[in-house]
Amino acid sequence: MTFIEAPTTFYLGRRYDPAAGKLTGEAVYYDSRDLTTHAVVLGMTGSGKTGLCITLLEEAILDNLPALIMDPKGDITNLLLNFPDMRPQDFEPWVNVDDARRTGMDVPQYAAKLAADWRDGLADWGIVPDRLRWLQMAAQFSVYTPGSDAGLPISILASFRAPQEDWEADAEANRERVNGTVTALLALVGQDGAAMHDREHVLLANIFEANWRAGQDLTLETLVQQVRRPPFEKLGVFAVDEYIPAREREKLARALNGMIAAPGFQSWTNGDPLDIPSLLYTPDGRPRVSIFYTAHLNEAERQFITTLLLEGMAGWMRTLSGTTSLRALLYIDELYGYFPPHPRNPPTKEPLLRLLKQARAFGIGLVLATQNPGDLDYKGLTNCGTWFIGRLQAETDREKVTEGLQLMDNTAGAQDVDALIARIPPRTFLMHNIHNPAGPLLFGTRWAMSLLRGPLTRQQIAVLMKAQRLEKTAAMRAATSGMANPTYANAVSQAIAEAIPLPQPKPRRPVPPPALPETPTEPAPTVPAVPAQAVPAPTRRAQPIPGFNDSPPALPAGVAQYHLMPAFTAAQAAGQWQGQVGAFTAGGPPPALVYQPGLLAQATVRYQDRKSGVYTARSYTVLVPGVERTGYVGWPDHAINPIDPRTASAQAQIAGYYGDLSDGLTDGKRLTALRREYVDHLFATARLMIPGSAALGLYGTPDTDPATFRNQAAQAARERRDAEMDALTRKYEGVIDSIEDKMRRKARQLESEKRELRSTSREKTFTTGEAMLGLLRGRSAFTLSRMSRSEVYRQRSLGQVELYEYDLQALNDEMEEAKQRFEAELAALNQKWAQAATQIETQVVAPYKKDITLDLFGVGWQPCWVVTAGGQAVLLPAR
Numbered sequence: 001m002t003f004i005e006a007p008t009t010f011y012l013g014r015r016y017d018p019a020a021g022k023l024t025g026e027a028v029y030y031d032s033r034d035l036t037t038h039a040v041v042l043g044m045t046g047s048g049k050t051g052l053c054i055t056l057l058e059e060a061i062l063d064n065l066p067a068l069i070m071d072p073k074g075d076i077t078n079l080l081l082n083f084p085d086m087r088p089q090d091f092e093p094w095v096n097v098d099d100a101r102r103t104g105m106d107v108p109q110y111a112a113k114l115a116a117d118w119r120d121g122l123a124d125w126g127i128v129p130d131r132l133r134w135l136q137m138a139a140q141f142s143v144y145t146p147g148s149d150a151g152l153p154i155s156i157l158a159s160f161r162a163p164q165e166d167w168e169a170d171a172e173a174n175r176e177r178v179n180g181t182v183t184a185l186l187a188l189v190g191q192d193g194a195a196m197h198d199r200e201h202v203l204l205a206n207i208f209e210a211n212w213r214a215g216q217d218l219t220l221e222t223l224v225q226q227v228r229r230p231p232f233e234k235l236g237v238f239a240v241d242e243y244i245p246a247r248e249r250e251k252l253a254r255a256l257n258g259m260i261a262a263p264g265f266q267s268w269t270n271g272d273p274l275d276i277p278s279l280l281y282t283p284d285g286r287p288r289v290s291i292f293y294t295a296h297l298n299e300a301e302r303q304f305i306t307t308l309l310l311e312g313m314a315g316w317m318r319t320l321s322g323t324t325s326l327r328a329l330l331y332i333d334e335l336y337g338y339f340p341p342h343p344r345n346p347p348t349k350e351p352l353l354r355l356l357k358q359a360r361a362f363g364i365g366l367v368l369a370t371q372n373p374g375d376l377d378y379k380g381l382t383n384c385g386t387w388f389i390g391r392l393q394a395e396t397d398r399e400k401v402t403e404g405l406q407l408m409d410n411t412a413g414a415q416d417v418d419a420l421i422a423r424i425p426p427r428t429f430l431m432h433n434i435h436n437p438a439g440p441l442l443f444g445t446r447w448a449m450s451l452l453r454g455p456l457t458r459q460q461i462a463v464l465m466k467a468q469r470l471e472k473t474a475a476m477r478a479a480t481s482g483m484a485n486p487t488y489a490n491a492v493s494q495a496i497a498e499a500i501p502l503p504q505p506k507p508r509r510p511v512p513p514p515a516l517p518e519t520p521t522e523p524a525p526t527v528p529a530v531p532a533q534a535v536p537a538p539t540r541r542a543q544p545i546p547g548f549n550d551s552p553p554a555l556p557a558g559v560a561q562y563h564l565m566p567a568f569t570a571a572q573a574a575g576q577w578q579g580q581v582g583a584f585t586a587g588g589p590p591p592a593l594v595y596q597p598g599l600l601a602q603a604t605v606r607y608q609d610r611k612s613g614v615y616t617a618r619s620y621t622v623l624v625p626g627v628e629r630t631g632y633v634g635w636p637d638h639a640i641n642p643i644d645p646r647t648a649s650a651q652a653q654i655a656g657y658y659g660d661l662s663d664g665l666t667d668g669k670r671l672t673a674l675r676r677e678y679v680d681h682l683f684a685t686a687r688l689m690i691p692g693s694a695a696l697g698l699y700g701t702p703d704t705d706p707a708t709f710r711n712q713a714a715q716a717a718r719e720r721r722d723a724e725m726d727a728l729t730r731k732y733e734g735v736i737d738s739i740e741d742k743m744r745r746k747a748r749q750l751e752s753e754k755r756e757l758r759s760t761s762r763e764k765t766f767t768t769g770e771a772m773l774g775l776l777r778g779r780s781a782f783t784l785s786r787m788s789r790s791e792v793y794r795q796r797s798l799g800q801v802e803l804y805e806y807d808l809q810a811l812n813d814e815m816e817e818a819k820q821r822f823e824a825e826l827a828a829l830n831q832k833w834a835q836a837a838t839q840i841e842t843q844v845v846a847p848y849k850k851d852i853t854l855d856l857f858g859v860g861w862q863p864c865w866v867v868t869a870g871g872q873a874v875l876l877p878a879r
Contacts, residue, residue, distance in 0.1 A: 156269065182205050203243075
């Protein structure tokens with residue numbers, strides 16, 4: 001069976017002939033799907049390890065794969081040094097001055113030499129400038145510098161967010177995430193806590209679990225407070241104080257607080273969230289290459305950020321569907337210290353081992369590289385299906401690698417590795433791939449498209465990331481524009497008047513809340529947050545509240561009313577207000593619960609669409625204040641979140657004061673007309689937008705984010721492409737096997753005829769000599785007859801030789817034509833599925849009028865709290 005390498009797979013280099021000591025003309029390709037079983041790259045300094053890894057990453061990026069990269073030295077930032085025009089002035093800013101000095105050149109001269117070397121080197125390897133341009137456009141390249149503002153800042157706070165799914169849905173995985181996060185956090189404050197043994201670790205893990213079980217996100221400030229006062233009374237069977245005394249908790253809290261209070265720690269909490277999907281894809285679904293540059297961090301900080309990233313990757317992995325195609329890459333440039341052998345167990349080791357064992361099923365490939373092969377857990381690395389082994393000078397390193405390979409694949413090939421790698425020259429690697437039936441092979445790496453100038457400094461990274469930083473700053477300003485005080489105050493006033501949630505952006509300075517006519521003087525108490533079901537009944541005021549009555553007003557006959565339950569206490573409402581607007585001084589009488597009237601309408605709309613497979617229902621709810629007897633109602637302007645009918649009752653569950661009804665709410669005919677109008681409004685406007693791809697037969701759901709669907713479509717297209725590529729490869733392997741079999745038969749026939757020709761040629765020579773002697777003796781007839789037969793045989797053999805040679809040449813031509821057809825069909829296949837991945841349209845699903853059902857329609861009583869702040873009575877929403 002002939003094994004055909006598809007030109008669409010990763011182009012790594014050319015075969016190396018150890019006997020001749022040089023590269024052959026045979027290209028070496030690598031199937032991207034083999035990376036789902038992960039790869040490890042080993043090689044000493046100067047072996048060409050960085051060059052191989054960068055070429056591997058370049059090929060992945062060209063295949064539209066996103067990548068998350070840990071770069072502790074700064075070498076992989078060279079991926080951003082891509083100059084398709086090969087102009088010396090493009091190279092000049094990145095010239096290493098010491099390299100130029102060693103060659104006796106100034107910087108401009110050395111830049112010109114680099115440009116010429118790169119142009120010639122790429123041409124020698126058949127890489128055209130357009131391939132470099134495509135590499136630039138294939139992904140967005142970003143360099144993050146945790147704890148520094150040199151590159152893009154990253155915020156670690158997302159790592160403390162509660163899981164989106166219910167805790168019990170994947171409790172074991174959630175606990176693994178908690179353990180990894182807590183271990184990294186303790187390492188950051190100088191404590192080497194082990195799960196289940198270290199009391200500080202147990203305490204923090206239980207704090208995380210208590211909050212995440214309740215769906216509460218954690219902040220560092222909250223974590224410090226809860227270390228001092230845990231949100232539970234027991235740990236196991238012991239009381240908290242008995243298990244870990246308050247004095248030890250205070251010590252831990254001070255250590256965490258000291259970390260937070262450090263001047264440089266602010267950089268860890270500002271910037272892009274540490275959110276894996278956002279790090280792998282842009283908002284429009286384009287792949288990203290996110291490089292985490294950690295050369296400036298100490299070892300504890302590197303362990304901390306790497307652990308958070310690994311846990312984040314593991315969490316994202318569990319949200320994915322299974323696939324046999326490569327979906328994304330996780331690359332760690334220097335594995336030293338992250339994956340040591342037993343008994344060392346840094347916080348990075350457990351999540352890394354978990355990913356090595358589980359990520360392959362979800363299409364996530366890990367590439368792990370190191371120049372310190374003696375410090376690896378080779379039992380764990382047996383999960384890597386491909387090993388790239390470069391030059392290793394130390395005998396102990398070669399022994400370690402050989403031992404690791406034998407653990408993975410106890411074959412003769414693995415046992416003979418030591419002899420092969422002992423003589424490997426620079427930029428040459430032994431590839432041991434369990435998916436390749438031909439066994440290990442030696443190859444030389446191709447010329448990298450990126451300039452390999454060595455590690456970049458933070459100052460150089462700042463230059464590279466300047467444009468992205470400015471873009472993000474402009475986006476933040478645009479998002480917060482219009483949030484100056486007057487506009488924000490109007491929005492808040494409207495929120496209270498119309499009973500809609502407070503807007504979220506924080507204003508630039510505190511804005512006073514809207515005032516009611518009277519200004520009570522008693523302070524509003526501060527109470528801890530409690531669930532909605534435990535909202536206490538308010539204290540009845542001795543004095544009436546202007547604009548509100550002690551009892552509900554009479555409604556027209558047949559008009560329903562719905563009292564909505566408060567969702568939080570007066571203290572919680574005040575705390576939310578303070579979080580939005582700023583601190584204010586409480587004072588005045590106790591808070592009072594009031595109900596504001598509005599038109600409440602809620603409808604269930606059912607949708608069905610056979611093409612997209614959508615069969616679902618949606619609830620649409622409005623609460624319209626100030627309904628008049630006539631006039632237009634802007635339904636979309638008063639949309640609120642759907643209400644659970646169980647929280648809306650005809651009678652108030654908690655006593656309060658009632659606002660006056662507007663004229664429209666007392667007019668039965670007006671309400672009947674609005675009832676029909678609301679149904680007509682939903683029939684005309686309630687649409688579901690379903691992202692879909694007819695080419696792929698793939699459709700999302702009404703809740704699918706467009707960028708997420710683009711990623712799903714790209715992955716589906718990749719899987720279809722890979723499946724068709726396999727079928728096409730099998731087809732042409734059969735064709736080429738058949739041609740090779742014919743060639744072997746013809747070659748045997750040709751060799752047989754050549755032997756026959758040589759034999760007849762000898763016979764002719766002998767017969768000619770005999771004939772001459774016979775003529776002298778008078779035997780001419782017999783002799784001439786024999787000479788004639790000999791010549792006939794020779795001519796026949798000569799003709800057969802020529803015929804077989806012609807047939808062999810024809811078979812060679814047929815082989816070349818088959819290979820060209822194969823490459824052309826592969827290119828067409830790639831083009832077809834690349835286009836299919838981008839052919840995304842929106843399917844609009846509209847309801848039938850019969851599928852619109854009104855669940856609630858009538859007067860809705862929206863609960864609010866009247867509290868006093870700064871000497872003024874203010875009205876705060878209670879939902």
